[in-house]
Amino acid sequence: MEVISRNATQLCDLYGITKEDIDAIHEFKPVAINEVPKMVESWYKWLKTTAEFQEYFADPATLHRVQRMQLSFWEEFFDANIDDQYVATRKSVGEVHARIGLSQEIYLAGVDHFLSLFIEVLLIQDWSREKIDKIRRALNKIVHMDMTIIVQSYEHIVNQKITAQSKTLMAMSTPVTQLWDGLLLLPVVGLIDSRRAQDIMDNTLNYISQHHAQSFILDISGVAVVDTAVANHLIKITKATKLMGCECIISGLSPAVAQTIVELGIDVGTIRTTANLKAAIEIAFEKLNMKIVKK
Amino acid sequence: MGNWVKSGIPIQLHSQCIIASFQLDLHEDLLKLFQQELLHEIVQHTDIKGIIFDLSGLEIIDLVDFERIKSIINMIKLTGFNTVISGLRPSVVSSLIMMDANIDNLLYSISLDEAIIILDKTNDY
Known part of the structure; x- marks a missing residue:
């Protein structure tokens, strides 16, 4: 199961992310980054209601660490410095999700949660409609790209696990x-x-x-x-x-x-x-x- | 006529069984010659138990070859003797199965010893 891995420039091409988009994100950054801690809090408030919370974040230390990681994740996101380093960190997020067995559902719900909060923040700004639209489009593009990278690396790890398992199974399946x-x-x-x-x-x-x-x-x-x-x-x-x-x-x-x-x-x-x-x-x-x- | 051209498949007599060892790649002319030689050999002997085809030397047997071998076995059957196919290789077997060869109503054995035992048994009945 070979994963086609694109580098940062190819990914930008794929999602049509241009200099304009990145500039738009940069403009939005000062406003958005202030809101991120609140968003993270509201996200975890929601997460507490799910069954997964007890499984993964029961330990307060872990919870704190993950929250910090999330802050830096969004900071990087708004820096929008999309290079191979950026892609690599996204990949490792997916790999971590796969290793600990965090479901894609929760991750995708999280992305959606943050995206809608960002849009809310964006809409209450006193900016021209055109500008808002542009930023909105840029946000969407980059979030989707992030999602792709993370989901793909998640899938890659899961596939690796399955291949390894079926190999072991094959080896012990015919004990003559x-x-x-x-x-x-x-x-x-x-x-x-x-x-x-x-x-x-x-x-x-x-x-x-x-x-x-x-x-x-x-x-x-x-x-x-x-x-x-x-x-x-x-x-x-x-x-x-x-x-x-x-x-x-x-x-x-x-x-x-x-x-x-x-x-x-x-x-x-x-x-x-x-x-x-x-x-x-x-x-x-x-x-x-x-x-x-x-x- | 057949005195000068030989199939090259040795036909031996052992423990009152006629043993034919296939070692060359089978093709039509060769099998025809062999078929004549074998049938002539069989009718010369009256006190044999049966015939053994030793196929352990063959790396590849395709469906056509297999059908020809089966038709030779049917001819032998008409002369009143049973034929045991002996020593098929695992690779040959799995390819025959994959090609869905019809393998019914034939006798098979893992080794020549076993083939002789099988022929002994079939003659007991």
Whole structure:
């Protein structure tokens, strides 16, 4: 998941931020910056009513630090010195939000809150209409640009997290073990999608050829849902093991799964299926000409 | 006629089984020659258990090749013998499955030993 990262000039181009806009912001700065502390206060007053407040700002020290950061954020905003440094600080704001798990909802609500307060302040100024319009437009542009940078970096971090997680999942998703000489067991847990099915197939085929296995038990008692797609994947896996000269037994079919398979009209063909692992092991041992006896 | 041109696929007799080891890339002319050689070999022996196709030397088998192999197996069936396909590689298997090859009504084994056991069993019935 590659993020297209634009530098400061490209971002300005994208949002059509010109020298004029920046001048307009500068003109508005002395008035607005005086109001910011009040706005921050009113914002936190609102935030206190939300469930998120207790989670993130319960500690007064944290709250104080975040408020200070917000002041400097808006100061930078009205300096409107849009360079790569500026973009980088915005990016890190998004990254922090993503790391602590602050939802986008709250952040976007906050931006909207501040923007509307700024507009209020702007409208009560004794300025010409044209000037007000110009400043308003400039405010919008820069706020939107900020939002984009922050949301994008947020997304980037979240995507990174997801990729890392799915990699770990993949690694532990196909634990093929050898139960006996020539008998392999693969317990499948969770969901089976086409990628995972392919993974399972590749892994088992390699195992079968390495260990010269003649029987293979696929235990699906941990599979949550068996629908047509999943059943087809399972059928494919059993076909593949058959081509290797290895008999596949699917064990752990719950009553619910058995019902859905028949109701969906899935043709399981000649696949051996059992309700529990014990029955499957018995069948497999029979095939291996072996028997478990009590001492 | 076939005395000068050979398919190059060795056909051996072992434990009363005819074993054909495929090692070259399969193409149509080669398979035709092989088919003739094999059928001639089979009719010369009367006391064999069956035929084993050792495909462990093949890196790639496409659908057309697979269909041809199946048709040879059907011809052998007409002479009254079973054929076991032995030693398919994992990569070959997953590509065949991906191409949705029809693999029913055939015998497969992981190794030659296993193939001989399978042929023993099918003759018991």
